[in-house]
Amino acid sequence: MEEKKFDVQSIIGFVLIFGILIFMFYQNRPTPEELAAEKAKQEQVEAAKASENLETETVGNNEPQLDLQDSTAVANYQGKLGAFGFTKPSNDITTLENDVLLLKISNKGGQIVEAKMKQYVTYDSVPVYLVKDGNASFALDFSTSDNRVLNTADLYFEPSMSSDNGNQVLSLKAKTSNNQYLEYRYVMKPNDYLVDFMIKSKGLDNVISTSKPVTLDWKLKGIRHSKSIQYENRYTRLTYNHEDGKISKLSEGSDDEETEEDIKWISYRQHFFSS
Template sequence: MEQNKLDSSQIIGFLFLIGAFLWMFMFQPDFDEENKITNDVIQENIDNQNDYESTENFNSNLITDNSIKENQLIVLENNDVKFIISTKGAQINEGVLKNYKNQEENDLKIIDNNQVFSFEFNTLSNQPFNSNNLFFDYTENETNLGKEINLRYVNDSGEKMIFNYFLPKNGYLLKLKVKTIGFNNLIGRNSKIDLNWNFDSFRNSKSQDYENRYTYLNYQDKDQDVKDLSAYSEDDDVDSAKWISYGQHFFNSILIFNNVKDDIEFTSLNLESDSNDRKFLKRFKSKIPINYNQGGEIDENFEWYIGPNDYYIIKDYDYKISDSIWFGWGIFGWINKSIFFPLYNFLSNHFSAGIAIIIMVILTRLVMSPVQYKMYLSQAKMKILKPEIAAATEKYKDDPMKRQQETMKIYNQAGANPLQGCLPAFIQLPVFYALFCFFPVAFALRGESFLWAEDLSTFDVIAELPFYIPLYGDHISLFPILAGVTMFFYTSMSGSQQMQPTQPGMPNMKYIMYIIPFSLLIFFNNFASGLSLYYTISNILTIIIMLTVKNVILDEKKILLEIEENKKKPKTEGRFQRRLRKLQEAAEQAQKQQKQRNK
């Protein structure tokens, strides 16, 4: 048998295979590293797609070249709002609410080169960086969901800053994403990044003082409580916030963060406060510290409501931004939000604004009529007891303590209580104050006319004055005059039924009868005519109810018989009356002891 052996070619081939295997084993790139490189490339592509939220390549849609340092304006609009965005700073230069007009009947612009929105920090070389000074390239992309504008700045070293605006087909909520790529090479770990949002609010109403009163900065803090800066004077604060609202009476600009921002510096300043024809009312400033992400980059998502301060529009958005509307504090705000706003919204869907207000007056007065009846009944009892009270006052005119005791005795025997006449009035106060807060924020009144009033959300004018009167203005409004006149008749009629105070130092109702109507006439001259209309109708209806109750429902003879019957009944002191009697007796005893010591 032939012996098997390896020839030289086989040996060479075998050695070659061994060498090839060793080379592959020793010099093959690490599989994990290769995957990492591949994944990084894929992730960068995904990031680029996410940055622009478009499947199209950025360069294929490139409209401007970064080397061309000129400003271009881009239109971003939907059915409700139109924005013009500048490639310089990626700023919103103009914001137009397409469904609303200003006082000159022109397109209402919330933003018109009156806003700054910029990121600022110092670089590692201590050079100031301000995104407002950068020129951006941009692309546009429109889908069935809405339209987006992608703006990108690239510096000479390849670092990028990207602004992505997205506006849906309908509504007032603009979405903004801001991120950087490679800025960790520019930003030091100890550097502070600030977002500065400055805004000058336009005057959009005839009454600048009235509008300025409801133009203010507020924000939702980390505990979801809404806090306000003063609307009447310059103010500042440092606090955390989930969103910041620059309220402009009937319009608003609300910036919503993706997370709560801490140590925000808020400032509110009055502008041109000495002018009677102001273009701007207030300047709002917010300096917002921005934290960079783990990679040392800016990566922020914002939602930006720019639209009407209409409760029935703004309440449909998240994060309780409708709380930026001030309905009144405590129970007054609850009454407005739960009763008057739904009631007026229902009525205004079926009637004109003026008729809706009148019906709201009638319904409110009917609901409050039982309270008024109690008040008028108490006044009738006081009128019957007036001769006895006057006699007791004359008898003990030199002894105030005894006079007070005798007066309380007469009330107790007759079954009357002077507080019964005051309590109904106090019960009505929350309702009336809630209405006072309702009309300034009732967006539905804006632009609605009634009789001679062209706009129920601001004052009516029947005559212009050639001069300005402090507190009154430079015009004459008719509705406040009617409110003052009807209030005068009401206070005159109700005052004639009330007893004048017998205690020294107590105010005389005759003076109050003139002060209240005069105050209405002066201060309501610059208020919403809808408010004056409400009080005018309310006063007329109150007079009618008062005459009906006193002349038809109440019978003074029956009330007198009731008082006489009460006097015959044995009386037991209540806890309050007993305590009051003991206090009076203790005070009387102290007076006697003091007199004895003086002797």
């Protein structure tokens, strides 16, 4: 019986091939700089897609823009609003500004259409905006005594500016007559990021139906501020405060649907800024 012998040359050949493969693996693997560049490139692609979505899909009202020069269209539009068609339509913008914050508020809907943090810039030196280009919508849904269902985003408000102890006060009124109205009231203090916001009404007991609840419809599609979009998404959440002082939040990683009561305030929170 023939004795099997080890082929030394074959073993050396396999060792050399194995060594060459290991050498090629280490030579061809990406450097930390290349990995960082690839990650940044991927984030730029994702940010570009998000930007495209933001441009083509705003969260605001999708109603066609009313032609204020068309008297017939204006009259028809006011007819749809019933008593709330009293206020003359206008697309004017009112600006509230102090040393740190700039707000632009539209007559239509009475809502903030631009919010700029004046003393901050993003990772690529662009001014920090919390609200801009239709990324936000703030409105009330309610029913009227004549069986209409209205949304304040469709209403036109009449603005008036005043000053109170050095504070800028903007009052916007969606009127049903000269002395009956729904009011949004913004108060901006000097050198302060906090803006007081109040909703008031006068003489609407027979206009707004009390048999159905008034619903707040608030949407915000956060604008990217940080270089890492994944890191920023991790810290973007909805936070709310209960009357007893307890602060709760919706999960960052899932779509939650919850019914909460006794809520004192609501905040859309991103990594560094809240609205």
